[in-house]
Amino acid sequence: MSLTRAEVVRVADLARLRLSDGEIDAMQSQLSRILEHVSALQAVDVTGVEPTAQVTDLVNALRTDANWPSLERTAAIRNSADTDLGMFRVKAVFEEH
């Protein structure tokens, strides 16, 4: 399982990672090795095994529609790098690219 350079760039982009050329090269081989490692699982015979995304066997873990206390606003925004008017300030939002 070998990743192309373009695939690494694409994955980095989706993960919001800015990689240098050297890092892309390193990731290309390292990520490929990780995928190879995981692909060993492909050899397991899963005939008759239901696909699942859950391991708890829980179903309908629901709650009643009731309110609970929200955070104090000062606490809610305290860890933000920048705030104003009780809101989180973020840099200019451009559409993709």
Next chain:
Amino acid sequence: MKYIATIGLEVHAQIRTSSKMFCGCRTDAAHAAPNTNVCPTCLGLPGALPVPNRSAIEQIVKTGIALHSTIAADSTMSRKNYFYPDLPSSYQRSQFEDPLCIGGHVDIVVNGIDRRINLTRIHIEEDTGKLNHMPDGTSLVDYNRAGVPLMEIVSEPEIESAEEARLYFQSLHQLLSWIGVNSGNLEEGALRCDANVSVRPEGQKEFGSKVEIKNVNSFRNVERAINFEIERQTQVLTDGGKITQSTRGWNDATGKTVEQRSKEFAHDYRYFPDPDIPPFHMERSLVDQIATTLPELPTVRRNRFIEQYAVSIADAELLTTNTTVAAFYETTVAAVVKNNGTARDASVWILGEFFRLLNDQGESLTEAATRMTPAHIAELIGLLNNGTITRASAKEVFEICYREGTAPESIVAARGMAVIGDSDALLKMARDAVAANPKAVADFKAGKEAAVKFLVGQIMRQSRGQASPQAAESAVVAALAEV
């Protein structure tokens, strides 16, 4: 060449709950100070465990039943991954592979013709936060809305015109309010609509490239935005150009759509099942129990009105705009019929005089109904039908009752508005009218019958509408015979 349009609508409706989809924060984002309805769960802080809101899920099931969907016995939540500041956890909890409701349909009437718009699915989703763009280019983010429960209702791409799209959206709006799962408040964004629009040459089988128009939030703008987009795409194709798959935003001020994102930059959402949220299983018995909580649906009630009360289709539509109007009408019919009136009398006065006054005053039916009760309308119709007051007086009494809430009988008694049928009094008024209008008299003598109507009109005016029109006409004929 003739082009045809294909439209699919995605409607996001806020579900009426007091707490958010996965936490206990309040859902009244529009009325709360920024970031006061937030907690670790809806802020996407590490370690918080989202727990789904049972009521939200049951209300989607209720909607699915009303829209003739199949309720999935098993469904799951997925994560839709993308980075945007309005999304604190960098994924939106939604449904992908196994939605709660599958299929279904909405029936609409387009230019008198029945049309059925099929649904693809209805699924659970959480809302995002709100960005406030500042003049310096930064944005201030309020997460009150983040995590508010939504249902997304997805239609099949089989809507054929902007008008159909609007009617479909209106029909959903009516139904969701009717069954009580949505506030219907478009101004506050309780119902929002994205439209997928494509055009292709007539005769071509495959769809053209689709363009998604985001966030159109009024009936009028749904129609405007889609019409603009159909014309724009048709023009591009006519000029020999190509439509590329893209996302466009609707600008209300300019009346145009503007490109936001094209396909080459399209999101790759990398959906995967949310490991935090165990799957849902819907017992058939619960679905059946939820079905029993549905009221008589608008189209069913409309058709019953047509059959039971012999009202026209158009009137029945108006009388089933919402449950308040429909209930008011039926209560009034019962009262009117008891008072020797007809169901038709009830609809005439409600749709005519009452709706006109509500429009003029900008008042809701619920507010006005504290004064203009069904009993008052029945009493008024009774006074008209038994000849106590004229039709003209009845309108005046109606308006006074609307303003003051006084019973019509009391209004008529207190203001002496009973019909003037007294022939001596009317003959005197007729003589005055004849004396004051020599031209009308001359016209009459020249054989113009219309002059009689004119003179009757003078009496009606003088009596402020209280004269019996028939008696007034007899009096005019008698007075004319004297000259």
